[in-house]
Amino acid sequence: xxxxxxxxxxxxxxxGAAIAFYRQLGLEFIPDPHVPTDHAGCxxxxxxxxxxxxxxxxxxxxxxxxxxxxxxxxxxxxFPTPAxxxxxxxxxxxxxxxxxxxxxxxxxxxxxxxxxxxAGNGIDLYANLPAG
Numbered sequence: 276x277x278x279x280x281x282x283x284x285x286x287x288x289x290x291g292a293a294i295a296f297y298r299q300l301g302l303e304f305i306p307d308p309h310v311p312t313d314h315a316g317c318x319x320x321x322x323x324x325x326x327x328x329x330x331x332x333x334x335x336x337x338x339x340x341x342x343x344x345x346x347x348x349x350x351x352x353x354f355p356t357p358a359x360x361x362x363x364x365x366x367x368x369x370x371x372x373x374x375x376x377x378x379x380x381x382x383x384x385x386x387x388x389x390x391x392x393x394a395g396n397g398i399d400l401y402a403n404l405p406a407g
Contacts, residue, residue: 283350284326285396286333286342290315292393293327299367300352300398346396349389354402357386363400364388380404 287293294304294315304315304327313332317325334340354360361378367390368374375397378388388400 281322282324282326284328285348285350285392285394286330287327287392287394288330288342289393290327290329296372296392297325297327299370299372300363343395346391346394349397349399350392351399351401354400357402357404360386360388360400360402364390 285293290306290312294306297304297317302317302319302325304317304325306312307314307316310332313329315327319325328336330340330342333342354363357378357380364374364378373391374389375391376387376389378386378400381387381401384404385401386404390398390400392398
């Protein structure tokens, strides 16, 4: 039997701040009615599901949970054009989001930038560069 990866659970320190951040990327998280201050989910068009769990909830559901001192997960968002990457990066940084890497043309053929979500997880913004 082969498992299917269809959910990513992101541990966050502040659920409200995380929901507000991801909303800037076009995602709408719905707080769970059973634990509305500790868990929210978002269904993506491709069938993938993103979850946000507070460190408090993670500690209740995972034995010996210790939050990392900095993010070790990078979630990548694809944009239609390189100009869209630059625009979204500028918009996010203007609202106080921490920049980890200004937009640049990467050697692998993409326009790439990285910011941090409120919990310190890396968020990559990318678009394919025109061929040529």
